[in-house]
Amino acid sequence: MDIKKYQGIIPAFYACYDAKGDISPEGVRALVRHLAGKGVQGLYVGGSSGECIYHSVAERKLVLENVMAEAKNYDLTIIAHVACNNTKDSQELAAHAESLGVDAIASIPPIYFHLPEHGIAGYWNDISAAAPNTDFIIYNIPQLAGVALSGSLLAEMQKNPRVIGVKNSSMPVQDIQMWKDQGGKDFVVFNGPDEQLAGGLAMGATGGIGGTYAVMPELYLKIWDLICAGKVLEAAEIQYECCRIIYAMCSAKGNLYAVMKAILKKEYGLDMGGVRAPLPNLTEADMAIVDDCHKMICAAVAKYC
Numbered sequence: 154m155d156i157k158k159y160q161g162i163i164p165a166f167y168a169c170y171d172a173k174g175d176i177s178p179e180g181v182r183a184l185v186r187h188l189a190g191k192g193v194q195g196l197y198v199g200g201s202s203g204e205c206i207y208h209s210v211a212e213r214k215l216v217l218e219n220v221m222a223e224a225k226n227y228d229l230t231i232i233a234h235v236a237c238n239n240t241k242d243s244q245e246l247a248a249h250a251e252s253l254g255v256d257a258i259a260s261i262p263p264i265y266f267h268l269p270e271h272g273i274a275g276y277w278n279d280i281s282a283a284a285p286n287t288d289f290i291i292y293n294i295p296q297l298a299g300v301a302l303s304g305s306l307l308a309e310m311q312k313n314p315r316v317i318g319v320k321n322s323s324m325p326v327q328d329i330q331m332w333k334d335q336g337g338k339d340f341v342v343f344n345g346p347d348e349q350l351a352g353g354l355a356m357g358a359t360g361g362i363g364g365t366y367a368v369m370p371e372l373y374l375k376i377w378d379l380i381c382a383g384k385v386l387e388a389a390e391i392q393y394e395c396c397r398i399i400y401a402m403c404s405a406k407g408n409l410y411a412v413m414k415a416i417l418k419k420e421y422g423l424d425m426g427g428v429r430a431p432l433p434n435l436t437e438a439d440m441a442i443v444d445d446c447h448k449m450i451c452a453a454v455a456k457y458c
Contacts, residue, residue: 154288154317158230158256159341159359161194162373164366165202166220167410170426176212178219180425184367185223187423191370194360195230195256196220197320199246201297202364202410205234207429210242214249221253232290232362236260240276244283251284259290259320261298270306281315289315293332294322294345302328307335318359321345326356333357347373348399351392354380365399368413369450371458394453398446405442407435415443416450 166188169180188196198220199205199213208216217233224231233255235246243260250258260280262273281289291310295301301323310316318341319332326349333342333356344353347363350373354361366373372395379388402412407427411434414425427434435443 154339156339156341156359158195159318159343161360162366162370162377163195163197163230163232163343163360163362164188164193164370165200165362165364166196166198166216167202167367167414167425168204168208168216168429170429172426174426174429176208176215177426178215180423181216181219182223183423184425185220185227185229187417187421188367188370189224189227189229192374193229193366193370195232196224197232197234197259197362200234200259200292200362201294202367203234204410204429204432205236206238207432210237210245213246217250217253217255221255230257231255232257232259234259234261234292235280235284236263236292238264240279243276243280247280247284247287251287255287257288257290257317258284259292261292261294262300264298267300270303270309273300274306274309277310277316278313281313285315287315288317289313290318290320290341290343291316292320292322293328296323302332304331304335307332311336317341318343320362321353321358324349326352329353329356329358348396349392350395351376351380351385351388354388355385364409365395365402365413368416369395369398369454371454372450375458391453391457394457398449398453401442401449402446405435405439406433407439408432411435412439412443412446415440416447419443419447420451
């Protein structure tokens with residue numbers, strides 16, 4: 154495995170809709186082009202930022218097909234999140250992702266029913282078996298999935314040779330240290346919480362996958378460069394500014410992803426629509442927040458990048 158392809162800044166890809174609220178292939182391709190032009194390492198497709206749990210299997214396939222069709226023009230690492238809340242659909246998405254040539258697939262644990270560890274391991278291994286030639290990344294996001302990765306569960310999954318890493322979206326940076334230490338020097342661990350990218354990288358994360366990366370990739374790319382250069386305090390200064398922007402975007406009544414799509418439309422003309430119900434779309438009052446956050450991002454990019 155070439156660990157270098159999993160290093161760096163990998164934005165979580167946003168859902169792109171047309172005027173009717175259906176998946177927009179043109180919007181998907183435009184967003185790929187935009188992010189590739191910013192110099193990101195890769196794309197994480199079909200995760201939380203992609204509103205995956207509100208998409209059908211067919212819609213998720215359509216998104217990934219268009220990402221891959223456009224990504225072939227660039228040097229991008231593509232990780233496809235394929236988890237559904239049942240094994241059969243997850244396996245179908247895993248096999249489809251492998252057929253398209255993605256670099257890796259990823260999966261959260263099953264949600265709602267709290268399965269024992271052997272049940273979660275069975276679910277993940279069944280998904281991996283449907284894409285036997287593709288790297289597998291465990292997605293640890295206990296605050297949403299309702300179950301946390303443990304050392305014993307990771308040890309069980311390490312028996313599967315396709316398991317190459319963890320996307321860690323739990324808040325303690327100590328978890329990054331634990332997974333990295335247990336996995337070894339070539340084990341991939343991604344920092345998930347955007348608010349702690351600098352800390353996660355300093356703790357040893359291989360790279361970062363984040364939901365706000367796509368709206369301000371320049372800032373996260375700069376954090377990456379500074380951490381790699383050993384300039385932790387300078388990276389922390391930019392991290393603080395990213396956090397302020399995130400908190401401001403989260404102050405809207407509309408969903409965070411709706412805010413970020415509106416900012417990208419304002420700055421670059423990228424029209425990705427809103428968000429899919431039951432996620433709340435922007436209110437008229439939210440547009441002032443969009444404007445303020447847009448200005449904050451532009452000012453931070455001008456200052457630090």
